[in-house]
Every structure is written in structure tokens, then in C-alpha cells.
Amino acid sequence: MEKFITIGERLSTTAPTVNKAFLARDPEPILKRAKAQLDAGAVYLDVNIGPAEGYGEDLMKWAVTLLQENFDNVPLALDTSNKAAIEAGISVYNRSKGKPIVNSADAAGRIEFVDLAAANDAIVIALCNGEGIAADNDERMAYCTQLLERGLGLGMAEEDMWFDPLFVVIKGMQDKQMDVLNFIGDLTDMGLKTTGGLSNNSNGMPKHIRPIMDSAMVAMAMMKGFTSAIVNPNDLRLMETIKSCDIIRNATLYADSYLEV
């Protein structure tokens, strides 16, 4: 069993400070957030620059170089709908700590992101949806096989395709939660790797509830074989839950101080 891979989500253009720093190419706020996430145990860092039309290539190169130079070639997920920006980022990316992740492809308008990952020997996050959220697991599986066929057909190894079942919000879709979890189980049975934006499930819940719900969700997902998630690594309860689940899954060796390392 491999260790659960956390992808830190806090370098996102949706956060005003990050957006401002991206636009100004101001390293300080970026490095500060990156460090906080890595100190908390993030493995990958997600770099979400938004569509960044016109300046995406320059910005992604700048961000990749900045982060990898300052944090020992930390592995990164390049998160944008701007394909040229992803390619530009990969062109300056150092792979010594792990392949870059292309975030993300889907089975509809973004299926070509699979091609992009295949052409650049990258990992791809493949969302199991087409136009809109899949209605049921049969539909999810159809999207999954479509993406898988495309990737394998282009010579990708299946372990480089991380499938995202798409977590759905509990407040509104409470009856669909077990579907998502069971789908993770199906993907695991197929020998596939999985990931996803975990905190979607707790959208709209009070701030003090969200870490609790996210922790419960990740534990149940890991029971189903979930291999990775896009998370806020500075959520202590969540990270402690992941570390504990990794002990139970025998992915890390127990020591009394396991939470501190």
C-alpha cells in the first residue's frame, strides 16, 4: 500500500492574496503559503493560476521555477484550463521529486488534457464527468473508461491517470454520498488511482464543522482505496486523520510520534 498523497490546494488564484501576488509576480505571499502547506505535510502543491489568458505561460513558468527552487524541487500540480500555460510550466519543471500533474481532464471539453499529459509524460487528473455531474455510477464508469481508453491508447501507464469521482455537496446531495464512495471502490478494484477535491462535500457547512466532515469523508474514502486528495493541508484534523488512516492501511510504519513526522 502506497502512502496517501495530499495535494495542497492553497495556491489558488481564487484567494485574493494569491491572485494579487501572481499578478504582481510577488514571491513572498506565494512562498509563505507554500511553506505553510509543506510544513503541514503536503506532498504535492497545486498551482491554480486560473485561465490566465495571455500571460499564463509566463506566470506558470515563474511559479514553477519559484516553488521548485525554494522547496527542493517540490512536485506540483499545474491547474489551469490554459493548455499552453501547462506546457510552459512543464518545460521548466524538475522531475526529481515526482512527475508534474496536469489538473485536469474530463470526458467532454477537456479530454485533450489527457493528450497533453501523455505527450509530456505527466500525470493527469481525470474527472469522471462529461457535461455536468454524472447522474449515477454507470455514467461515471462510462466517462472513466472513455478517459482510460484515450490515455492507454496514447501510451500512458494507468498509474499516471488519477481518476476523480467528483465529490458532491452533502447539503443538497446527501443521498448520493455513498454512490461516490462506492465508485472509488470500483476504481480501486480496477487497479486505478484516485483523487479529488475532498472538501466539496462540506460546502456551505459552518466553519467548525467542515474539518470534521472532511475527516470522516477522507477516512471512508481511504477505506475504499482512495489514493490521493486535493486538500487544505493546514486543516490539522484532516491531516491527522489521513496520517492515522495511513497507519491503519499499513502505508506508513507506526511510531508513537507518528503525528509529529
Added chain:
Amino acid sequence: MPFTKKLQKFNATIRTVEVGTGDKTTKLGGGNTLPFYTFDAPTANTAKIGIEISDLGLAHEPDCIKEVYAGCETVADMAKKAITIEGVDFLCLKLEGGDPNGENRPVEELVAVAKEVADAVDFPIVVEGCKNVEKDAELLSKVAEALQGKNVLLMSAKEENYKNIGAAAGLAYNQLVGAESAVDINLAKQLNVLLKQLGVDSGKVVMNVGSSAAGYGFDYLISTLDRVKAAALGQNDDSLLMPIITPVASETWSVKESTATEEDMPEWGSVVERAIDMEIETAVACLACGTDAVILKHPTSIATVSKMISALS
């Protein structure tokens, strides 16, 4: 379809810990494959062999060891002789006389022996305590102080006394720290974490995860070593990437196979040969599971194990 070698690559490398100073040093660890799997990746360092001598001199040693050190009058004389033996990479001085249930030699006396030995030889040195946790806490701390600048490895800090020994050896006097657990992988990892939290540089820690003689509960040691290596390399577990040292002689020379006299067991043949093969086979089995350094006693064992390491490198 022809056979294609599938190599097993790890994203982790066991830390290299250098014992000794100047041009007389030895490097423990550094591997990034399972033991002797040189076909998976080139091996940086090869496994090392230490030779064990005791502060008690030769009084308690079997005749075949007395012969090796014939003419030696002091422990320092023995040390000088020991390091000339072919295949020896480092010297291990055991201060077993400190045991309160044994000779109970005072700390000052033992520190003096350690100092005398360290002054007599320019060679990488490992100092082992007397196994009593209270006595070792003081003894090894004092040895660390007395041997400042020699970059010696002090064995061992245990769960009960790691604070004293870790602080003295690892922090105050800049020596190397041995972290000892008895076939308990969780404790092995925990001790490394505790030493790190104490401020000891993880690059200065060597693990002793337990030892036993072949046939004597050795199954536990096999699985401990296998699992530590699997977690260290396979899971890239930073808290387990320390090289492993295994005292072999101290286990093998006391078992029945190595001590029963030829009068008592005539069909078993030469007791010297039995003791040597017990030492060799135990050492080889430890190395095959991932020990980076073994501590042995007899020149024939050392020569044989050394030759095997070379043949596999």
C-alpha cells in the same frame, strides 16, 4: 518473448554516516537498493565489518581469541592488533566491565580505557556500553566527552536513556549516536523521531534494531530488518533512513553451538570451527536482510564475510 529485467528502483537512499576522522573513516549506509541487489542500481557503499574487543581484555575469551591477541598486555595493545586484521573496517570497544551485575567497574576507569584505546589507534571507533541503561547513560556520555573530536559512534541510546546519551553524544560533543531497540520496528522508528526532536541530526544516527544468533529467534530479526528496509526505501520514510549496525559476535559466541566442548559433544567436531561458522552464517543472514554493518570477533569470520561482501559488490 525475451526476458526483460525489471529493476526495482526506490526514491529513497539510506543516509551515509561516516565514522572516524581524517583519512581513516568508514562510511555506513548509502544504499538505495535491497542488500546486494547491485543489478537494480549501483551500490554507493558496501557493508562494513567491525571487530570487537572488550575492556575486560582476554580473561573471558575462548582460547582461539586469546591466540589472536597473543602478546597483547593492555586493551590498547589489543586495539592495535585488531585493526591490522584483514577485512576490518572499524574497531568496536565494548565496555562490558561496567555492568553493575558483573565487574561493576567505575565509569572513570572505563573512560580511561576508552581514551587509551582511542589514543592508541587512528581508526574509526564504535564504543559499546555495558547494556545497563542507568550506567550507560552516564558512561557513554562521559566517553562522548572524553573522545571529543574523534567522531565515534556510541552504542546505544535506548528508550530509557536516549535523552542523556543523545544529548551528550549527539548534541554536546558532536559524536554519532546508536539508537537501540529490540526487534520492535515501531520503537525503532520512534527512537529516531525522539532523537530528532531532541535536536540530534538524523544524519548522525545509526540504528541497532536487535540481534540474535541463527536459530535463536532469528526469525524476528529477519522480519524486523526486512520490514525496516521495506519501509525506509519503499515508503521513503525519513525516520527510518538510518544505516543499521548489528552486533553479531556478542550473540553468537555464547550459544551452545559455539561453546559446547568437544568432550561434551564429540560428534560436533572442533569448537573453534563451530564458533566461526555460527558467527559467519549469522552475519551473512543479517547482511542479506539489510544490516549495513556487522560486529564480529574472529579473524577467519571477518575475512570470509569481507570476501563475500566484495564478491557481491
Added chain:
Amino acid sequence: MALTGIQIFKLTPKKNCKECGCPTCMAFSMKVAQGAMTIDQCPHMSEEAVATLSEASAPPMKTIKAGFKAFADNKNDSEKEFALGGETVLFRHEKTFVNKTRYAVSVCTCMDDAAVDARLASVAAIDYDRIGDRMYVEFIAVDCGEGAAPDAYAALVKKADGAGRPLILNVKDEACAKAALDVCKDKKPILNAADASNYEAMSKLAADASVVLGVTGASAEELYDTVAALEKAGNKNLILDLGTASVKDAFEKAVLVRRAALKDNDRTFGYPSIVNVGKLASGDSHMQAALAALFTMKYGSVVVMEEMSYAQALPLYGLRQNLFTDPQKAPRIDPGIYPINGGDENSVCLTTVDFALTYFLVSGELERSGVPCNLLISDAGGLSVLTSWAAGKFSSGSIAKYIQEFEIENKIKNRTLILPGKVAVLKGDLEAKLPGWNIVVGPTEAVQLVKFLKDMQAGGQA
């Protein structure tokens, strides 16, 4: 191990022809993996793919049977032949290893008669019991030296056969191999003879005699090709000889072969192995001891030595016994009276649990003390002292019952019983249950027994 949908998908033609009724080849593959459809429902599957799929359900490493057992391994062993291979994991902590390494000594046509006689006589000398297992030399390898005539080799084989062990025929010459098989084929020897140049002829000989064929190759690749060719010709009763080019080469092959079979599911290498450390370290008994230990640890099914001394055997068989135990189950000692240092009916008694590790520690220290004594071992569930005490399996009741059932009071006159210090709490109860006995609380650690017993002896108590 069943294949996943993706592994099956890779074997399909990937045409999405829909002739099977599924919309895509991937969908079809998923259904096959779930067992909802069978592979033959695809009209375009290649023969090779079908073969791969049917192979996938077979165990990754074959169990090969050879020879005959001169003695049963232990009282639970009813197998008449040696089972080699059949392993499922690379490390013992994953799952118990199945078939232990077997040891052989060698004779050769290049040795003179006296040397051969002496070597064969020495085979019987190694024979002892260790925690219930009978330890002995299981095979004899008979080398056909350069230029040896068939009748000379057959004569040596006949002589070796007289030693009562199954044979490993190390021979490259076809006429010699045939002559040897004529002498001993009924005893199921291993015909260790095939290589890239002669495998067709040797395979026929082995098949006709229904014996296991040993195969070797200059490299792992060549070995693989020869095995594949033999399998294609229908011979799957094989053992892989790791060769004698060098220690490094043999070790590399040992690992690559086992790893390919168990980790990568490559069944062409799914056979047991044979390694000749006698040839790898000819004339060097200590190096042979080292290499025998190495190849016991790492994947030798049969280890061939020049000869076997007790010095080599004692640690080797102990190591093997440890390696092949169930990692979940502690090894145990049979309950009974174990006299130490010539202990007799007048000697002091000690008791401890039947956990083998505890027994060895305690008996070792007792031996060091030199004091004659009797170690009484009762059934304590194979746990350590404190654990079995906590589990109620090492109690005043269990000890008293043991003393009664084993009729200790009729067998031993001495009435002093030393308890492990860790269960000092049992003293009072035991005194009540065993009237007439002097119950003494011993030390808490085995290492302290030497001093404890010597002190007792000095005080006239033991």
C-alpha cells in the same frame, strides 16, 4: 492471481467492433474481470492473449516434487517426496514461506574412491533433532567430471545411491546422463543437465524417466529462453540452476528469477532454484557456509555444498528453521523434562514456558551456570512468560497439573522448584497446590540465572 480489467484490456484487439455485444473493448474487459463474460466471447482475441489469461489463474511459482525423503522432517510430515518451490511471497513477514531450502553434498568422478567413500560416509553423520525437526543432508549431488565415461559415471551414481539419499545428477553428456538414469531413475533424481545447447535431448531423457530436469543458462536471459523453449515442448517439470560463473552472478539470478515469478507474475521463471556453493567457493568451507546462509535467505531451493560439517550445519539448519516458521505463530518446545548439565533425579528443578525463544535463552544460561538441573516445560500456549501468565496459560493450576500429568514426583526426588521471577505472584498458590515442594522465586531475566544458580549451589541448595 486474477487479472484486472485493465490488464485484460491490454490484451484485447482494442477495435471497439462491438461484436461481443459491448460498446467498447474496455467495457468487455471489465465484464470479463468481474466474471460476467468469458474471454472467448471476443472473436478477435489472439491465441497468445488467451494463453496468458488462462495462465493467470495458475499459481505464480510451481511446486516441483523430487527425490524421496530418507526421514520425515518432523512428526507431522507424511510427504514421501521433497516439495521444492511453490512460494507465494518474497519476504517471510508477508506470509509463511512454504517449502524450505534443502541441502546436498557432492561427490565427483574426479575424486578417488577413498575420498568418495569418506564423503558418502559423512552424509549419515549429520543427523539430529532441533525443536522437533530432523536435521540431515537431504540430497547427494553426483558430478560428472570432464571426459568421464558413461559406465564410470554410472558406477559412481550407483555408489552414491547406496548412501540412501536422492541424487542430483550434475552432468552435461547425454550418454552419461542416460547411463546414470538407468541406475537410479526410480528414486526420482534431479537430472541437472540442460542448457541452451542440449536441452532437447536432455528434456527427452528426463521426460522418459519422469524426473525433474535442471536447466542452466549463461545469463538470466539465456536461462529464460531455454525454459520457454522447454515449456513450449511440453516440459514443465523443471528446476533452475543458478550457475557457477560467480557469486554475484548466481545471486543476481536467484533474485531476478524469484522476483520475476512472484512480483511480476512471469511464470516462465516460476520454478524452484538450485545453487552449487561448493563450486562457487571450491575448497573454502567457511565461504561455503557463508554462501549457504546467503542462498538460504535469498531464494535457493536446493543448496549444494562440497561437504557438510556440524560446524556448517548447526547454524544453517537453525537459520532455515527460523526462516521457514509461520511469522504469526511462535515456535514451541514440546512439554517435558529437559535435564541440563547432567541433571538427574536429585537435581533442582526450574520451570518456564514452552515458547522456543524463552526456552533457548533459559537453557543457554542454565548450561553456562554448569549447575546440574532439570528444566520443566509445560504447555503454556507458546507465549512468553508474562503473556502466557496474563492469558491464564502459565498459572499455578497449569504448573501443578503438569507436575501431576508428567508424574514428576515419581521421576524426580528433588523438591525445589524455581519459578521465573516475573511470575513471583504464583508462589503462594503453588505452595498450596504442591505440598512438599519448596517453591523458590528465581530472577526476572535469564541472564541472571548463572549467578543465581551458582549462589544456590554455594549455599548448598542446588
